[in-house]
Amino acid sequence: MAFPYYTHFTSPIRRYPDVMVHRLLQRYLDGQASADAGPLDGRCHHSSTMEKRAAEAERASIKYKQVEFLSSRIGETFTGLVNGTIGKGLFVELDGNKCEGFVPKQAFPWDQWAFDEDHMMFEGLRSGTKIGLGDKIIVRVVAADLAKRQLEFEWLEEGANSTSEG
Numbered sequence: 700m701a702f703p704y705y706t707h708f709t710s711p712i713r714r715y716p717d718v719m720v721h722r723l724l725q726r727y728l729d730g731q732a733s734a735d736a737g738p739l740d741g742r743c744h745h746s747s748t749m750e751k752r753a754a755e756a757e758r759a760s761i762k763y764k765q766v767e768f769l770s771s772r773i774g775e776t777f778t779g780l781v782n783g784t785i786g787k788g789l790f791v792e793l794d795g796n797k798c799e800g801f802v803p804k805q806a807f808p809w810d811q812w813a814f815d816e817d818h819m820m821f822e823g824l825r826s827g828t829k830i831g832l833g834d835k836i837i838v839r840v841v842a843a844d845l846a847k848r849q850l851e852f853e854w855l856e857e858g859a860n861s862t863s864e865g
Contacts, residue, residue, distance in 0.1 A: 716750075766845050766848050767843075769843050769850055773842070775839065776840075779852075781831060781834045782832065784821070787803060787804055788807075789821070791836065800850030800851060802838060802851075802852045803851065807854055809826070810825050812824070815831075819831055820832070836854055837856050
């Protein structure tokens, strides 16, 4: 990767960028002069933009289906893994079904909580309990907003067995 000229081949999903690379390689193997970078830059930029849009659309459709799935399970509890933290709360991925939702800080139980940005975790000011990335917790589904593609959870307790594995 520290080479002055580098490329690699990826999965078939990126067909046009790979076709461009194949064509360039064949051109050079055939002893032809270097290709004009101008038109290639435009094609590369366009391909990159389209790939990003496709990835965003895929994430949005997955999120929509997750919210749709859990919208009929409001009030049910699940075990999950904290996979993100911000000052406003925790992101939790549920075990079993991999749905992801958010636990707002104001819904944290039994304590006042301070966010430690350096360690990406919350600490209970009275209890000293710490919660952060990789911790197992039990949550209840409290809201599912299809229009916003958002799930909201309530943190019930630290990891134990869930009552529902969906």
